[in-house]
Amino acid sequence: MAISTVSSRPDPLRAAAPVPGPELALTVPSLRFDGQPLFQDLHLTLPAGRWTCLLGPSGVGKTTLLRLIAGLEPGGQLRVDGRAGPAAVAFMAQQDLLLPWLSVRDNVLLGHRLRGMPRGERSALAEQAEELLARVGLAGYAQARPATLSGGMRQRVALARTLMEQRPIVLMDEPFSALDAVTRHRLQDLAAELLAGRTVLLVTHHPLEALRLGHRVWVLAGRPVRLEGPIRPDGQIPRDPAAPALLRLQARLMDELLASAEATEPA
Numbered sequence: 001m002a003i004s005t006v007s008s009r010p011d012p013l014r015a016a017a018p019v020p021g022p023e024l025a026l027t028v029p030s031l032r033f034d035g036q037p038l039f040q041d042l043h044l045t046l047p048a049g050r051w052t053c054l055l056g057p058s059g060v061g062k063t064t065l066l067r068l069i070a071g072l073e074p075g076g077q078l079r080v081d082g083r084a085g086p087a088a089v090a091f092m093a094q095q096d097l098l099l100p101w102l103s104v105r106d107n108v109l110l111g112h113r114l115r116g117m118p119r120g121e122r123s124a125l126a127e128q129a130e131e132l133l134a135r136v137g138l139a140g141y142a143q144a145r146p147a148t149l150s151g152g153m154r155q156r157v158a159l160a161r162t163l164m165e166q167r168p169i170v171l172m173d174e175p176f177s178a179l180d181a182v183t184r185h186r187l188q189d190l191a192a193e194l195l196a197g198r199t200v201l202l203v204t205h206h207p208l209e210a211l212r213l214g215h216r217v218w219v220l221a222g223r224p225v226r227l228e229g230p231i232r233p234d235g236q237i238p239r240d241p242a243a244p245a246l247l248r249l250q251a252r253l254m255d256e257l258l259a260s261a262e263a264t265e266p267a
Helices: 062-070 104-108 110-114 119-124 126-135 151-164 181-194 207-213 244-264
Strands: 024-033 036-046 051-055 077-080 089-092 169-173 199-203 216-221 226-231
Touching (some): 051 244, 199 207
Parallel strands (some): 169 199
């Protein structure tokens, strides 16, 4: 299914200027997992309106950092533009978390439903939801149920739901992992377009993906975890994956990931 990134109609997702993303600063004084230190005096800053990417071996703590920022895990101290407290966050987990009894379109509008938006107002957003589904390659699937979709299609619904929230802060945990290479590339472009100006934290296992999208790229390593970097690729996102400078950075990043794996694996 081709992914449409050009529409002859006005894009309802561009109808209003996005809320600019704030700067976030997360401090984790101490956090243990299975009796072992996971984080100790860890500090991570997400620059305002920029993409920050996290890489590292499985189990190093990338998802835990996302959950700490989202307020789903205790133990972190979050400051948003210098003020402590919760933030307006859209969170895309590794699992698609689609509700099987709802249609694809209703799953895209799930956040609005959970916040108590009346059905009539949600219906008014139906065109916007369907436009977004078309842009992730799911035109014609608005009334389908999740059980009829492939894993990659379900992940695209979850991505559409995250983008539909239009939050100033967006946290995404491997959002493109179930996609083929071409679809992955196109949806990276779409996310970069629709999340321009937001503060984004992306967890990924793909070095080139991080370098295409990240303004800052960090590698997590060790026990307790330390942040290695950041790498700051030049140029606007999404970057050309064939650019020689990006390919050189990919080789450097791969070396750092190998070192991270050695530092994190048990002795």
